[in-house]
Amino acid sequence: MWQELFDELKGHGLIVISVAMDSRPADPLPWIEAAKPTYPVLIDRDHRLAELYNIVNVPQAVWIDEAGRIVRPAEPAGAYEGFRKMNRETRQVPEDVTRVTAQARATYLDAIRDWVRRGPASEHAFAADQARAHVPVPTDDSMAAHAMFRLGQLLIRRGEADEGHRVLQEASRRHPESWCIWRQSAGVTEQGLAALPDFWARVDALGEKRYYAKVDIKGMP
Amino acid sequence: MITIQSDLGEMTVERGQADGDALWLSAQDAEAATGFVKKPEGLCKGDLCVPLPPGREAAFVRGAEVNVAGLWRHLGRAVARSARGDAWVLGEGARDRAAALETLEAPDFTLPDASGRMHSLSAHRGKKALLVTWASW
Numbered sequence: 001m002w003q004e005l006f007d008e009l010k011g012h013g014l015i016v017i018s019v020a021m022d023s024r025p026a027d028p029l030p031w032i033e034a035a036k037p038t039y040p041v042l043i044d045r046d047h048r049l050a051e052l053y054n055i056v057n058v059p060q061a062v063w064i065d066e067a068g069r070i071v072r073p074a075e076p077a078g079a080y081e082g083f084r085k086m087n088r089e090t091r092q093v094p095e096d097v098t099r100v101t102a103q104a105r106a107t108y109l110d111a112i113r114d115w116v117r118r119g120p121a122s123e124h125a126f127a128a129d130q131a132r133a134h135v136p137v138p139t140d141d142s143m144a145a146h147a148m149f150r151l152g153q154l155l156i157r158r159g160e161a162d163e164g165h166r167v168l169q170e171a172s173r174r175h176p177e178s179w180c181i182w183r184q185s186a187g188v189t190e191q192g193l194a195a196l197p198d199f200w201a202r203v204d205a206l207g208e209k210r211y212y213a214k215v216d217i218k219g220m221p
Numbered sequence: 222m223i224t225i226q227s228d229l230g231e232m233t234v235e236r237g238q239a240d241g242d243a244l245w246l247s248a249q250d251a252e253a254a255t256g257f258v259k260k261p262e263g264l265c266k267g268d269l270c271v272p273l274p275p276g277r278e279a280a281f282v283r284g285a286e287v288n289v290a291g292l293w294r295h296l297g298r299a300v301a302r303s304a305r306g307d308a309w310v311l312g313e314g315a316r317d318r319a320a321a322l323e324t325l326e327a328p329d330f331t332l333p334d335a336s337g338r339m340h341s342l343s344a345h346r347g348k349k350a351l352l353v354t355w356a357s358w
Contacts, residue, residue, distance in 0.1 A: 002353060015348045017340070019332065020356055027357040032335045040340045042332035051313065052328040055354055064327040064350040068343065073322070077353050116349055131325055138318045140299070147299035147312025150226060154308055158224075163304060183358045 001078075005109060006039045013066070014116045015039060019049050021058055021180045023153055046153050050180050051146040054136040057179040057211075063115060063125070071115070071125045073135045076212045078108030080221055084203055100221045107219040124217055134216065145175030152185075225254045225289075227311040239306025243280075244290035251287035255311065264292055271296065327352075 006016045016039040020028040023045045032041050049055060053062055053074045061077035064070055082101040086093050093101075111124040119125065126134060148171035155164035168185035175181055182202070214220065223237045223244070232254055238245040252258050256266040259282055263272040271292065273281050281291050289311065290300045299312035321328060327350075331341045342350065 002351075005351075013348050014351060015345045016351045016353065017342065017345070018353050018355055021354055022357050025333075028355075029335055031355075031357055040334055042334055042340055044332050048330055048332070049352070049354065052318075052330060053352075054318070054322070058354040058356045060354050062327070062352040064342070064352060066347050066349060068327050068329075068346055070322070070325045070327050112351060119349075128325060132323055135319075135322045138315045138322075140297075140315045143313050143315045143318060144299040144301070147301040147310045150312065151301040151303065151308060151310040154224065154226060154231075154310070155303060158308075160303075167301070167303075180354075180356070183356065 003037050009116045012116050019044050021047055023184045046150045047180055054138045056177050070131055073131060075215050078105040080104035081211055104221050107217060111217045142175045145171040145181060149181055224308045227255050229256055242290060243288045244309055245286045245288050248285045248287060251289050255289050
């Protein structure tokens with residue numbers, strides 16, 4: 001989805017920088033090989049980007065203007081939590097939910113187009129105080145979790161996998177909102193992680209609550 | 222040998238003493254790992270000087286050694302250590318990070334692509350940047 005948008009808007013001064021929250025650098029390679037994107041795709045084994053911008057999941061995005069100023073802080077990038085309504089046996093999502101998911105994505109992409117073409121005049125480019133008000137504020141726990149996460153990765157890299165994984169799990173306990181940290185501290189199965197009972201247990205723990213705050217773009221579900 | 226990761230990168234020191242929450246390093250290693258040096262005003266890095274809390278100086282400086290983990294916590298920054306005390310991450314503080322984000326200046330980063338080539342956000346100044354996360358998981 002980003003390649004198409006990049007092709008459409010690169011002539012208008014947009015760069016897409018895609019960052020994989022993958023601690024095992026080989027994991028994202030098949031995706032990169034298959035998609036052959038023409039914008040930079042980076043690999044963030046230590047989740048440094050998440051630490052710097054207080055990002056908790058994928059896909060999230062940050063809009064940055066020509067002067068290096070944050071125009072929209074970290075927020076879900078056109079994602080809608082439709083998978084939560086998935087039938088867990090058939091893995092089918094009801095049609096009305098699929099429609100809302102498509103609407104979320106289209107609305108978000110249109111907002112990007114408008115910002116790239118119109119800059120600060122776009123209603124989707126936050127003014128400074130608006131942008132500040134939307135910054136997801138880091139906490140002592142989230143920062144401690146990121147320090148632990150980096151320690152866990154360091155230990156795993158130097159061959160101390162048992163302790164490394166223990167530290168990652170502790171990091172996830174300290175900062176449970178971060179699915180990025182949890183995903184790398186949980187086991188991986190052949191069927192993909194979404195099949196894991198743990199995944200659905202975490203989804204169920206949200207109850208009726210939204211995971212993300214509603215994205216502040218007109219028309220977003 | 223103790224491996225230390227801080228905002229200055231990762232380094233290994235030959236000598237150092239991990240003692241509970243404290244990590245004592247020689248003045249030289251402390252400077253290499255964190256940039257902080259002992260001055261009459263306190264522990265300083267560039268323009269930033271952290272006065273030692275009166276009566277608790279010994280928790281931060283003893284002889285020519287500096288407790289870098291103690292200094293980090295005193296600054297409100299996160300510290301993580303391995304059980305054996307041979308690996309330490311001197312992380313960031315919530316207050317510092319919140320203040321940095323408050324400026325709206327996009328934090329710069331340098332990360333590798335699949336071929337190992339390094340890319341920095343700041344290299345794209347002059348363009349609008351859409352920073353997006355994804356993952357194989």
